[in-house]
Amino acid sequence: xxxxxxxxxxxxxxxxxxxxxxxxxxxxxxxxxxxxxxxxxxxxxxxxxxxxxxxxxxxxxxxxxxxxxxxxxxxxxxxxxxxxxxxxxxxxxxxxxxxxxxxxxxxxxxxxxxxxxxxxxxxxxxxxxxxxxxxxxxxxxxxxxxxxxxxxxxxxxxxxxxxxxxxxxxxxxxxxxxxxxxxxxxxxxxxxxxxxxxxxxxxxxxxxxxxxxxxxxxxxxxxxxxxxxxxxxxxxxxxxx
Amino acid sequence: xxxxxxxxxxxxxxxxxxxxxxxxxxxxxxxxxxxxxxxxxxxxxxxxxxxxxxxxxxxxxxxxxxxxxxxxxxxxxxxxxxxxxxxxxxxxxxxxxxxxxxxxxxxxxxxxxxxxxxxxxxxxxxxxxxxxxxxxxxxxxxxxxxxxxxxxxxxxxxxxxxxxxxxxxxxxxxxxxxxxxxxxxxxxxxxxxxxxxxxxxxxxxxxxxxxxxxxxxxxxxxxxxxxxxxxxxxxxxxxxxxxxxxxxxxxxxxxxxxxxxxxxxxxxxxxxxxxxxxxxxxxxxxxxxxxxxxxxxxxxxxxxxxxxxxxxxxxxxxxxxxxxxxxxxxxxxxxxxxxxxxxxxxxxxxxxxxxxxxxxxxxxxxxxxxxxxxxxxxxxxxxxxxxxxxxxxxxxxxxxxxxxxxxxxxxxxxxxxxxxxxxxxxxxxxxxxxxxxxxxxxxxxxxxxxxxxxxxxxxxxxxxxxxxxxxxxxxxxxxxxxxxxxxxxxxxxxxxxxxxxxxxxxxxxxxxxxxxxxxxxxxxxxxxxxxxxxxxxxxxxxxxxxxxxxxxxxxxxxxxxxxxxxxxxxxxxxxxxxxxx
Ligand SMILES: Nc1ncnc2c1ncn2[C@@H]1O[C@H](COP(=O)(O)OP(=O)(O)OP(=O)(O)O)[C@@H](O)[C@H]1O
Ligand SMILES: [Mg+2]
Numbered sequence: 087x088x089x090x091x092x093x094x095x096x097x098x099x100x101x102x103x104x105x106x107x108x109x110x111x112x113x114x115x116x117x118x119x120x121x122x123x124x125x126x127x128x129x130x131x132x133x134x135x136x137x138x139x140x141x142x143x144x145x146x147x148x149x150x151x152x153x154x155x156x157x158x159x160x161x162x163x164x165x166x167x168x169x170x171x172x173x174x175x176x177x178x179x180x181x182x183x184x185x186x187x188x189x190x191x192x193x194x195x196x197x198x199x200x201x202x203x204x205x206x207x208x209x210x211x212x213x214x215x216x217x218x219x220x221x222x223x224x225x226x227x228x229x230x231x232x233x234x235x236x237x238x239x240x241x242x243x244x245x246x247x248x249x250x251x252x253x254x255x256x257x258x259x260x261x262x263x264x265x266x267x268x269x270x271x272x273x274x275x276x277x278x279x280x281x282x283x284x285x286x287x288x289x290x291x292x293x294x295x296x297x298x299x300x301x302x303x304x305x306x307x308x309x310x311x312x313x314x315x316x317x318x319x320x321x322x323x324x325x326x327x
Numbered sequence: 328x329x330x331x332x333x334x335x336x337x338x339x340x341x342x343x344x345x346x347x348x349x350x351x352x353x354x355x356x357x358x359x360x361x362x363x364x365x366x367x368x369x370x371x372x373x374x375x376x377x378x379x380x381x382x383x384x385x386x387x388x389x390x391x392x393x394x395x396x397x398x399x400x401x402x403x404x405x406x407x408x409x410x411x412x413x414x415x416x417x418x419x420x421x422x423x424x425x426x427x428x429x430x431x432x433x434x435x436x437x438x439x440x441x442x443x444x445x446x447x448x449x450x451x452x453x454x455x456x457x458x459x460x461x462x463x464x465x466x467x468x469x470x471x472x473x474x475x476x477x478x479x480x481x482x483x484x485x486x487x488x489x490x491x492x493x494x495x496x497x498x499x500x501x502x503x504x505x506x507x508x509x510x511x512x513x514x515x516x517x518x519x520x521x522x523x524x525x526x527x528x529x530x531x532x533x534x535x536x537x538x539x540x541x542x543x544x545x546x547x548x549x550x551x552x553x554x555x556x557x558x559x560x561x562x563x564x565x566x567x568x569x570x571x572x573x574x575x576x577x578x579x580x581x582x583x584x585x586x587x588x589x590x591x592x593x594x595x596x597x598x599x600x601x602x603x604x605x606x607x608x609x610x611x612x613x614x615x616x617x618x619x620x621x622x623x624x625x626x627x628x629x630x631x632x633x634x635x636x637x638x639x640x641x642x643x644x645x646x647x648x649x650x651x652x653x654x655x656x657x658x659x660x661x662x663x664x665x666x667x668x669x670x671x672x673x674x675x676x677x678x679x680x681x682x683x684x685x686x687x688x689x690x691x692x693x694x695x696x697x698x699x700x701x702x703x704x705x706x707x708x709x710x711x712x713x714x715x716x717x718x719x720x721x722x723x724x725x726x727x728x729x730x731x732x733x734x735x736x737x738x739x740x741x742x743x744x745x746x747x748x749x750x751x752x753x754x755x756x757x758x759x760x761x762x763x764x765x766x767x768x769x770x771x772x773x774x775x776x777x778x779x780x781x782x783x784x785x786x787x788x789x790x791x792x793x794x795x796x797x798x799x800x801x802x803x804x805x806x807x808x809x810x811x812x813x814x815x816x817x818x819x820x821x822x823x824x825x826x827x828x829x830x831x832x833x834x835x836x837x838x839x840x841x842x843x844x845x846x847x848x849x850x851x852x853x854x855x856x857x858x859x860x861x862x863x864x865x866x867x868x869x870x871x872x873x874x875x876x877x878x879x880x881x882x883x884x885x886x887x888x889x890x891x892x893x894x895x896x897x898x899x900x901x902x903x904x905x906x907x908x
Pocket of ligand 2: 143144145265
């Protein structure tokens with residue numbers, strides 16, 4: 087569970103496909119948010135999604151994560167079709183196979199940090215004591231020693247995001263989705279958090295799909311794609327790194 | 328003025344959910360205002376009845392000196408009032424002999440009746456003509472004869488006859504059954520203006536107690552409604568503070584907004600009351616329904632309600648805003664809440680302990696004030712108990728739902744209390760009334776006056792409890808909805824992360840039902856304890872039924888209120904992209 091690690095030495099071409107979106111389309115009224123997107127995510131891969139505001143990045147992420155049903159196209163997770171599942175099933179999938187980090191506000195304000203992290207485990211049926219013990223294990227590697235009992239309101243923005251990362255990873259998900267996870271942080275803190283996120287993901291063998299506006303953040307990732315008007319235009323320059 | 332315009336914009340620009348919040352406040356304030364007008368008017372109505380029946384309890388002349396020299400200097404008439412049953416209704420017969428022809432007649436009559444003249448109330452005239460015969464010496468009167476005016480009647484259906492006699496008529500002078508079944512003789516009187524009858528005073532006292540039992544929960548409910556607007560806004564207001572609005576501007580804006588909504592709600596409430604008054608006037612108390620005018624409080628009280636309600640809401644809004652105003656980060660940064668101070672419990676216990684002492688042998692006004700005080704103290708101690716329950720629940724929590732509920736109770740005991748306070752305080756009313764409910768039925772009592780009072784106590788109980796429950800359940804529903812709106816971002820993100828809706832729902836249920844059980848039980852006990860100062864302390868079977876039904880209705884109401892807000896929870900959590908607004 088150690089955080090620091092040479093994650094970018096991974097060979098990004100290796101690993102099997104964990105999650106795949108095929109010909110995804112989504113429209114809101116007359117707005118076309120996704121116009122036929124093909125996107126695969128490999129095991130242990132960190133994928134950055136970039137693009138101008140309103141181009142459909144969040145929509146893509148929500149479709150891949152089973153939050154939203156695409157109008158057309160398919161989503162497969164480890165060979166299982168996700169987009170045709172009912173809400174209950176998708177909900178269970180999100181709880182067990184996916185982790186989420188949002189810009190802010192995902193922590194329950196009334197729960198201490200450690201219980202915020204333990205909550206997904208408890209939802210999965212782990213007894214409370216064990217869940218909290220397991221949750222505490224994530225604090226030191228993420229530089230959160232001593233923050234276990236604090237409320238989200240008593241944490242700095244960066245600390246809160248690190249708690250959110252611990253919460254996303256505690257169930258050992260196959261894929262972690264992050265929508266502008268550093269959007270509410272200053273650059274230095276943002277990079278610190280991103281660094282931790284990517285390395286923690288690698289440590290745990292999960293895949294990462296991160297939406298970001300920050301070129302440098304994208305550069306931490308193995309692969310960068312750019313979305314424009316609901317289409318993936320190019321594997322952007324960062325992918326060549 | 329600028330900030331008022333700005334706040335108006337804020338209100339309109341709050342979007343669908345913002346308007347929903349304002350709409351809920353409006354509805355809450357309207358319902359409370361309507362019931363407030365009702366509670367106030369009830370007192371006027373009984374005062375009116377007391378005034379209209381006072382002439383049957385006129386002041387005796389200076390000294391009654393036997394039959395030898397009945398003509399006292401200041402006596403204007405000889406009066407005998409007696410009662411008899413006509414079917415299941417009560418007939419009041421007032422026998423009068425004028426001693427002074429120029430004496431002011433009682434209300435409802437143009438002049439004192441001449442010997443042999445019989446004046447009937449409209450309802451009695453109807454009964455007699457329906458009967459086709461006489462009741463004692465009361466015969467049907469020819470069409471177009473003088474009728475007793477409404478000013479002399481307790482209620483429109485009252486059976487009253489005024490019979491004229493000569494002063495020495497033995498029919499007048501012989502003792503007959505009075506109000507409470509005892510024989511009473513005729514009285515030499517010096518006029519018709521007097522204090523209300525004892526029965527009227529009893530009704531006035533009961534009305535006052537009922538008012539307290541209704542108004543206190545209403546105040547709490549109104550306060551909750553005011554907080555609702557503020558709660559909906561505090562995020563936005565914190566943002567305004569961050570942008571640099573001064574505390575004064577922020578307070579002014581929010582309070583203006585809350586008060587505009589409350590004013591509209593109060594006006595709507597008065598209108599609703601006007602619409603409901605005809606139905607309310609059919610409630611039978613004291614043997615009959617009401618005159619339309621009885622339930623019309625007059626312009627001044629209505630104006631007072633329409634002005635006072637927004638003012639109270641404004642004050643409550645200011646109190647709710649303190650957090651935002653103190654620091655720009657107030658709401659954005661939620662910190663470990665400071666514990667509830669135990670002073671609350673001390674005050675509560677002191678007041679409850681003082682109740683039997685303070686109310687022993689004092690006027691009904693003091694009792695009403697003390698009752699209100701105890702009632703308010705239940706509200707004072709509520710959040711403290713909720714916080715305590717929260718800590719216990721948290722410690723014992725095994726499931727995520729319980730943990731969420733426990734933490735939430737500890738985190739914001741005040742708002743958790745607001746959800747159940749209405750119903751819990753109705754528990755107080757039920758406990759109080761449950762112990763006071765007489766075990767005997769009206770049929771078992773000889774005295775028709777007492778029989779009627781018992782019947783009326785039961786009717787009054789039902790009215791007060793119904794109103795209490797309406798308020799309580801409305802407030803539970805409104806606070807449940809508003810707490811979802813307040814926490815919609817968190818709920819939405821929890822859902823995105825795969826938390827089943829049932830877990831959220833179970834947590835919501837636990838966070839209302841656990842405090843409801845404890846505080847509902849506590850306030851029933853408190854209500855029963857305060858009622859013990861007036862009765863022996865053993866509830867009657869009827870009282871237990873009242874209690875049982877109340878408990879069942881309270882739980883059912885709160886569960887239903889929570890269930891009703893479930894679609895809202897669903898809609899809030901299926902919004903694919905949670906946006907902070
Ligand atoms: N719930 C919705 N209702 C209507 N239109 C929506 C909805 N969600 C997204 N859209 C529209 O779909 C398009 C794509 O939105 P999306 O949120 O995916 O953009 P984005 O790339 O994430 O932008 P940003 O970088 O600003 O977050 C936009 O035009 C947006 O207005
Ligand atoms: Mg987005």
